[in-house]
Amino acid sequence: MAFHEVRFPDNISRGARGGPERRTQIVELASGDEERNASWANSRRRYDVAYGIRRVDDLAAVVAFFEARNGRLHGFRFKDWGDHKSCLPSGTPSPTDQLIGAGDGTTTVFKLVKRYASGAQFWTRAIAKPVAGSVRIALGGVEQFSGWSVDTTTGVVTFSAAPGADVAIAAGFEFDVPVRFDSDALDVTHDIERLGSITSIPMLELRR
Secondary structure, eight states: OOEEEEEOOHHHHTTOEEEEEOOEEEEEOTTSOEEEEESOSSOEEEEEOGGGOOSHHHHHHHHHHHHHTTTTTSEEEEOOTTSOBSSOTTSOOOTTSEEEEEOOSSOOEEEOEEEEEETTEEEEEEOOEEOTTOOEEEETTEEESSSEEEETTTTEEEESSOOOTTOEEEEEOBEEEEEEESOSOOOEEOOTTSOOEESOOEEEEOOO
16 A cells, blocks of 8 residues: 555535544443543544535546545545644644754754643644645744755654754644545435535545
């Protein structure tokens, strides 16, 4: 299997349904109390893009995209319109949006991450598919226009010189979700108006 660095059509993904899911085991005791255990350390996102098909040309684009990926075989990029930036969806990414590490004078490689916080609790998500040309980097709160590079296929930022000890390293960016189709079949309906529709087009986030 391979990952194709191509994004699912934006005009169709805009109408998708879905979001993060987690796996929690819950055991109810005889007393009525519960014991809960998280089976997954990280969430995984599911989507259904059938809701984004509005024209017969959209249908044709999905079928072509599906065939080019060989169904579930190959992964691809997907834009989650509700969560595709280091900042709020309505904002513009700034170089200080997300703290991705602290310098130690030796380390030159850092991973892009996004932190989700509520009160004192938070979860850190690894970002593997930043959008080319969208990444901004700051050291100690000051944007850096050179001296670093980013691999848009892995989300790894590499500095030409290691940031100094205790220097805060931050980033702003847009990103895609790595996904695959979650079915090897497309159930296409052709109605009398020749519009056409697909009941469900499930996609599942790839974690690797």
